Structures are given as structure tokens and as C-alpha cells.
Amino acid sequence: MSLQTAHSPARRATEQLMQVRGLTMSYGSGAAENKILQDLDLDVRAGEFVSIVGPSGVGKTTLLRCLSGLLAPKAGTISVGGQQITGPHPDLAVVFQDYSRSLLPWMSTRENVAFPLQGKGMGKAERNALADRNLAAVGLAGQGDKYPWEMSGGMQQRVAIARALAYNAKVLLMDEPFASVDAQTRFDLEDLVIDLHTNLGVTVILVTHDIDEALYLADKVVVIAEKPATVVDVIETNFGEVRDQVETKADPRFAEARARILHRLRDH
Numbered sequence: 001m002s003l004q005t006a007h008s009p010a011r012r013a014t015e016q017l018m019q020v021r022g023l024t025m026s027y028g029s030g031a032a033e034n035k036i037l038q039d040l041d042l043d044v045r046a047g048e049f050v051s052i053v054g055p056s057g058v059g060k061t062t063l064l065r066c067l068s069g070l071l072a073p074k075a076g077t078i079s080v081g082g083q084q085i086t087g088p089h090p091d092l093a094v095v096f097q098d099y100s101r102s103l104l105p106w107m108s109t110r111e112n113v114a115f116p117l118q119g120k121g122m123g124k125a126e127r128n129a130l131a132d133r134n135l136a137a138v139g140l141a142g143q144g145d146k147y148p149w150e151m152s153g154g155m156q157q158r159v160a161i162a163r164a165l166a167y168n169a170k171v172l173l174m175d176e177p178f179a180s181v182d183a184q185t186r187f188d189l190e191d192l193v194i195d196l197h198t199n200l201g202v203t204v205i206l207v208t209h210d211i212d213e214a215l216y217l218a219d220k221v222v223v224i225a226e227k228p229a230t231v232v233d234v235i236e237t238n239f240g241e242v243r244d245q246v247e248t249k250a251d252p253r254f255a256e257a258r259a260r261i262l263h264r265l266r267d268h
């Protein structure tokens with residue numbers, strides 16, 4: 001597979017969708033206050049794939065939890081489509097690293113995917129049909145009757161992705177989603193997410209400590225560092241729409257971007 005220039009709507013994103021201004025977050029208060037994020041700004045265009053990378057413990061999960069409305073920031077604003085985020089929001093769906101805790105073991109995979117759709121006022125047959133369509137989109141056609149514990153880790157994470165897609169959120173927020181699977185499964189899941197992004201045009205914000213993964217997937221890599229953490233660099237990747245685990249990573253622009261990120265992280 002060769003590198004190509006961007007053609008898909010997803011990789012030609014232009015319209016502003018998400019805006020973060022002055023995001024500040026700390027745990028505890030008074031003498032015990034632990035400042036994690038300080039004055040962080042972030043812009044995400046509709047259909048864009050944004051990776052957020054930074055050293056271990058810098059505050060990546062805290063940032064993603066704030067973006068998803070699960071954690072209230074101490075200061076600053078987060079908006080999606082011009083709407084302020086003040087709590088969990090139907091435009092935002094989250095995929096966590098720990099699929100084994102995010103899927104309900106007593107429900108079949110179809111029920112797991114269909115469950116959050118109850119709040120959308122759909123009948124059971126419609127929910128199940130939507131669940132089956134989204135399971136097929138992640139390569140799990142015909143697997144709806146299986147239980148999560150009958151599936152491999154990679155398959156369970158596919159179910160969690162199908163559940164997020166079925167919810168039809170505008171933004172898919174992913175927190176180290178491939179950190180708990182083996183290397184080959186990780187590559188397969190990365191390529192699955194690229195396909196979903198390209199074909200469905202969904203906006204993705206993915207947090208990872210893996211610089212290669214961040215670059216391979218994204219249109220834009222946001223580097224956070226320092227304590228408290230803030231944005232120290234933003235890199236537009238321009239590797240084209242089609243990504244290939246071997247060729248993209250061998251592209252001289254990939255090596256250049258990787259070196260730039262490593263320098264930024266070393267300097268902070």
C-alpha cells in the first residue's frame with residue numbers, strides 16, 4: 001500500500017467542532033492541592049483525528065475526563081458545536097483502556113452495544129439492529145450473541161468501540177484504548193480505528209503515551225508536558241489519508257515528527 005494524499009472528508013476537516021480555552025484542573029485543595037492542568041487550549045475540527053501525547057502521569061487521562069464531561073475543571077471552558085460541556089453529553093462517547101471493566105459481563109455483546117441506546121427512545125428491535133450493524137462495522141458480524149468473556153481482549157475492545165459508534169456521538173474520546181492488548185492486536189485495532197475514521201468521518205481525540213501510535217493515527221498531534229501540564233507543541237502530520245504500519249512509519253516526515261516530539265518532551 002502506498003502513501004496517498006488526503007481525499008476523504010475526514011482528513012479534509014476544516015470546520016471548528018470542539019474548543020477548549022484556559023482549561024485548569026487540580027485534585028485536592030489548600031495545602032494538599034495537586035495542580036494537574038494549567039491554562040490548556042485545544043482546537044478540534046469536525047472530522048479531525050487528534051492524538052494527545054505526553055509523559056506518564058502528566059495528566060492525559062485527567063484531560064480526557066474533563067473533555068468528556070466526566071470531570072469538572074477548576075477553570076476554563078470546553079464547548080462542542082458551540083455548546084458548553086458541563087457534564088456527560090450525547091455528542092461525546094468515551095472508549096476506555098480497560099474494556100474488561102467497561103463491558104457488562106452478564107450482557108451479550110449485542111446487549112452491551114444496545115444498552116446505552118435505551119435513553120434515545122428507540123424500540124428494542126431498532127436498538128438490536130443498530131447494535132448488529134455497528135458490531136459488523138468493527139469486524140464482529142454475527143458475534144452479537146457471544147458474551148464479552150467468550151472473546152479475546154482485542155475483540156472486547158472492538159465491542160466497546162461499536163458501542164461508542166452506535167451512540168452516534170460527534171466526538172469519540174479514546175483513553176489509551178490499545179494499551180492492554182498484544183502488539184499485533186494493537187496494530188489491527190489502530191488500523192480499524194483509521195478505517196472507521198475515514199469511512200464514517202467521526203471526530204476522534206485519542207490519548208496515548210506512545211509517540212509512534214500518536215503520529216500514525218492522527219491528523220494532528222498535541223504534545224502536553226510540564227507540571228502543571230499545558231500544550232507545548234501541535235504538529236500537523238500531513239502523511240495522507242492512507243496509513244500503512246510499515247510505509248507510513250518509514251516515511252522521513254514520520255521520523256522528523258517523532259524527533260520533534262522527543263525533543264519537546266526532553267526539553268520540558
Ligand SMILES: Nc1ncnc2c1ncn2[C@@H]1O[C@H](COP(=O)(O)OP(=O)(O)OP(=O)(O)O)[C@@H](O)[C@H]1O
Binds near residue numbers: 057
Ligand atoms: N482521582 C484522582 N485523585 C487524585 N489524584 C489523581 C486522581 N487521578 C489522577 N491523579 C493524579 O493526577 C496526576 C495525573 O494523572 P493522569 O492519570 O491524568 O495522568 P496520565 O498522563 O494519564 O498518566 P499515565 O500515562 O500513567 O496513564 C497523577 O499524579 C495522578 O496520581
